[in-house]
Amino acid sequence: DEARLSSELLRMDGASYGRYKSLKGDWDFGDFTLTVQRVQSDPFAPPSRVRVLVPDTGIPKSAWGDPVRRRATADYLGRRARRLLRGSLLKIDTGGQEVIERSSCQLTDGGIDLRIGIDLPGHGRRIDGRTAERELCRTLPDLVDDLDWEEIDTEEAVAFADTVADTVALRAQLAERNLVAFVAEGAVLPRRSGVSDEPMTRGAVPFSPPESLRVSVDLPHRGTVSGMGVPEGITLIVGGGFHGKSTLLHALERGVYDHVPGDGRELVVTRDDAVKIRAEEGRRVERVDVSPFVRNLPTGADTSDFRTENASGSTSQAANICEAVEAGSHTLLVDEDSTATNLMIRDERMQALVHGDREPLVPFIDLVRPLYREHGVSTVLVMGGSGDYFDVADQVVMLDAYHPHDVTDQARALAHERVDADFTLPRARVVDPASVDDTTARGRGRIKRRDTDVLVFGESDIDVRAIEQFADPGQITGAGLALRELVGGRHMDGARTLAEALDSLDEALGRRGVTLLGSDFGGDYVLPRRYEVAAVLNRLRALRVADLR
Template identity: 35%
Template structure:
């Protein structure tokens, strides 16, 4: 990974000493700007403020360097993950005078931090002038204290952190080793930032060291002070390829946000120096400095993650689609928490002997557990609250590696696992749902069906066909969250209502298991709490009783004899093309953006195009409101486990129109490409050496620090639900 070269280079003088308890000499300047110690509040009208804000006045703000959030939309990289750019290398000791000279200036003066790379001395060096350095730089600076915090990054070479090479070269290193190491240090940095925030609050309560705009510290007037917050993309229970922290053979690069301190709208240079030169370095050293006492903890962590990751290859080698290790803790602490239930109240998973298999892990040795083979139908039955949906949920997240202690570390499923649920109101875009729905009263064909307001059964039909189109190998269904009339139909009802357009899923489930003419293709796991329709088709019937699992396949088939049909005709796979030119884009004419507000999983879509299809009557030529275009991803793509994945999908969607020429189907001039080919190509980019780093700013600089790699089936699921694109 070469992007860290953007903030590497030269060795500067060490330093970083505090401003000094008596260093308030620069504070009077702030009082002059604000009038009597307010720091930028008095004596200025709105015109003067906006002139300073956007005109570069008041302390050297540089408007040419100002970037909007729209400018920061990532793009696909074809080379190194971050351009080097031009950055002035400066020792951290210069930071004191740099910020002191801007004390009390209007807030845009902070933009002078752009283009500067501040070199801090090695964590344990006794000779700062000759020691290796680590670097801090600003990628973007907020124009106002009320705007989103400024984006910073650090680069810490291994010569500073003292992490030995054997940590990433030991025992068959792999690309995943770097992801695992990055995850370990990211979690350490999150904890250190939490401590740093407490230290900052204590500093403020103590008066902030005095000075700061001509009127004492913030301790006596906290309400007038802004900034100081530290934000970094905190991971959840899953280990993802993230942009928040990157680990490679040369060092560690981390990205985060800092709210630069202000009183009113004036710079608090002294407090900013304490934040950047004391609080941040202390947190960085605490998290990233290697020590012998950390070695076992670090290696145990990496080994556990690699064991989990290795299960994927074992699934393929043993013709399995899912594996659940004995001893796994599947229940969660609550319905609103992804944390494991306490071991005191949790029942460990134990495989029924009929399905027990074993795998040999690279670090953990032989592990036994339940294996579900490819091409099988498994029905989970049992009473309410006995663990059926809990097991299904664990399988739905089995595509991800989980952190040690989660309880699901050795639960693995195919990377293309898809959970099918009812989604009343979703849009459907030219999907062939005829295997399930046909002969509509309106006479409308369902072989290329579209609607902006699907019913429960229609949404289930479309979601399943789309999952098959995207190559899903494991389909998960829970009758509680699926349309009942789509799953099965009673014979008596068929007699009373002979003209039913819906052909239930149970009539096609065996067809679904056939892929490429082999009865070992896709697999289905379905939860049935009351229905018996699937029992006669099942390869395995598993009873959950108090979270303990028992194979009752033989008993079930005595009551419901096994059906003889195994269709030689596989479930039809349709392939649709997507018109990349139909994506909204920001090009001066067709304005459009995809964005995910921070801490949410809502994909907001802006589409300002006003040219309607020619066949629409003039009176219907209206554009849906933004809220009608938005997607609640936690509902429609429930297997996204972190908001950062949603943000990465938004970044991908924003760039797809720019790649239309490259990804157009050969020989076509329409700018169309197969949806399956499209998601495969995007996934190949993310699978490259840079990983999620291959999402990169179009104008240079660093990628966002809050992106995480999504699964390709989830990217496809989002595209399938967009109301602003055209499929055929």
Template identity: 40%
Template sequence: MAARGASISRVLRVIDGRGYKAYRELRGAEERVRGLLIRVVRVQGDPFAPPSVVRIEARPGLPRWALEHPVAAADYIYRRLHQALRRYSARLGEGHSGLLAVPRPGPVMLRRSGAELGRDGLVLRVWAGLPSRRRRVLGDAAEELLLERLPRAVEEALRVDMEGLRRHVEAWRLQEEIRSRLPGMGLVSFVGDGSILPRRCGGCEDPLPGAVPFESPPSLRVEIETSLGPVTGMGVRRGVTVIAGTAFHGKTTLLEAIQSGIYNHVPGDGRERVVTIREAVKVRAEDGRSVECVDISSFIHSLPGGRDTGCFTTRDASGATSMAAAVQEAVEAGARLILVDEDTSATNLLFYDERAEPLIRRKTVTTIAEQAASMAEKGVSLVIVSSGSLPLIASADTVIVMEDYRARDATSEARRLAVGRRSYAAYRPPARRLLAETPRLEKPRLRGSWLVARGLEEPLDLESNEQLVEEGQLHLLVALAGRLDMFRGKLMKEVAESVDDALREGFGRLLGGEPGPGYSEVRGLDLVHMVNRIPGIGVRQERRGKP
């Protein structure tokens, strides 16, 4: 390892032609090139191994209006950097030799370890494939890569189009201002008029060309004043909202836009005016998942043999028990909005057809439809997609019917239809749990969308969380899986809050060292989602009534 401050070019001249492992002497070496401080912080052990990591410190010279919104400004620069690095990356030998890259960004503005803008300037982190041939150091090629190509790519990224930057920052500002006004207006989400909600294909993030722009029903239209002018759209009120309608008419598309509204979208995405409170959690049935001492007694009870559901534990949850656990885990961690799609749910947990009651002598499930009103009274709103279940419609404060991708307020019709059908059961929030012990997960890594590690009983599918939108978020969760000890002794809600607080200070604070460029921010709620699904995670309930 080079002494801190050793010159990159000097080290390369010394190790030129030696075996590839000699590149290790670059670690800590740095050089200033045209106002950029370039430092090698991690060195790959082999040309075919994951690339090295280079840190670049810069003074971007951004206007004050951009610096006041550092996440948006850094996101804009990161996107330019991603494009520039693709142009300057070139094969310079074997394996990853000559690579310059950062992960591809998605359509939302996130904190990313590849570009962090703070009081001390801009820090960029880049993957660099150190060049070799026959596993020998190519000093001249490495110098060209690190001190010529890389600086040119960074300079290109920093030559920002001020009008493009302004649009990017204003899109961020608008969404942040809308989100800040939702609670005071009694709303949990907002869907702006003119938004393009459908995507080009099932796995695509691009808007569908020629799609029907969203138009809010007049009775649900609200106007939100912002510093960028008034914005009109559909307000999704606190309480219980059911989105109904026949198949293929836009119910799930609307819900997916709402669930994605926890993030700010980039200009041109079509959903820049779809904004949801950050504490929204999408839940679904997950047959076979692990559940550890979760209080699901408000939903599941009277099981055969008197089995306790106040501290329900299983390695193979059913659809209903897994979904009940997901709701309670989300509420326990601080969720204020639960999102549900009937297509991915355990319908026996969603609603109960009372007409079958003469056949069923023992009721073991109190459904979401029965408890929805009580959940709303306790501060947990719901948005539920249903093709037309009368028990769910009867529980709703607002019913939106989607027809040809157009929303219609059908609340008055629904109330007439559901006269005498509304049932009410008191909802009991879950007992709070402490993260008492954490399994030792050694060498956690991502395989596809699965977390694998020594000490993990079986691979864990991280895409069970439908609100993750970038691979970098999966990588951050994997990295945190190896650092769960730092959350020991915290309540689940405190775990979530500590992640959110740490990320505001940067990825280094959260990860305990210099990160690579491959991480995108997650919410604390997302970490808790993962932790709750780790088999054998050690949790302990607090006694009822304890503060």
């Protein structure tokens, strides 16, 4: 078919652009099959999509036999493909600093399955058949040749997978050591700039663990590594402004993912259920039990069944915490920079002025200990502006010019007695699956990402800007597809609670991988975590909760 495609494209040269549609279907190149899946209708429309299935590229089983190495090797090959395609019209989606399973490059047993976008070339509305022929009949076969295991730097590929395997092994040891996070000695946490996720190159101060929190861990490839273990419970990070508090917390937020070699955070890991909590004024809340935080509202509303189209800073943060716990998180990450102060603390003078029944809010400081003691939910909190949390912290780490010190004893000497409030687990919600519908008014499914701000889901625009642990734009699309799968895959059937539905989804994803979400989806997407899937669902304005238990 290769010769046939070549002459077909040359023959099309100068024909009207719509003729490209006739390319749809399979083309057998011998070593691989090219499938033209979707053809753009004009040169300015989103790129056309092709699939390249290579049954055998000689990848040894050691590189794909185990799911972690399979993900890492696929990621490595995808990045190589992107480099090889630089300067061509073919575009492959690859990751940034994180290594996350994605649709664009998947390993089959010994082979490779690529999803590539191509801007089919035109001179105005006429087909540029020569250029198309060069891209599809020369660049593409060259790419397939260059991805052969014989052709690649296998040492580098193996080292890449070793790094990811070590990160996974490190994270897997956190729970048995009663840690929520680990930051290796020598790790580089700061990034190049606010818009670049690459490591800071000049002037970065490598991480140095305080001796009292030092922990050593054995890893399969790197051997023994040493670093700061963050114990379960309540950890407070303090320090002067600009001393690196948010940078450390941000590294912990991303520590739920694995990083590429050279990132500086390869050995910075957090429990995989960690959720960043923040205030998010204006978000919608659909029947969430926020009663631990909000008691008697001036409106008289029942706060165990709380709904609003426009949450305040404090109620949005309360909902975010309750929803994270509902979705199964046992690790909360909080930064004073993005919280509602009135939900975090209330000092004595304010209590004296506004007391008892006039204040509906129970501050987090009164709930953070019962959350841990009664429900096993740990918190890592950055707070430089108030010493109140000394009263409740199990450990206090002070950052001083980017160097952490254990100041737990000094902080304890300054602590006061404090009476906790009660934290009862939020009521479980049962979602009405009919309210989670991605069909448009014209009856077609629509899941689309607009930048990193909005997920278009059917007729709804979901604002995702406050979902900070999306580490890759493709995860936004992936979360949209996961919502479709929650309904279409019947994970919510039988009036399952949201948590049960997410368990069922996770189980299916574990079995089938990222392809579960969209084998016929005409775009790139990346595996989301259940916490971000829940977060997107919770921000869907059409969401209806059918039942509370």
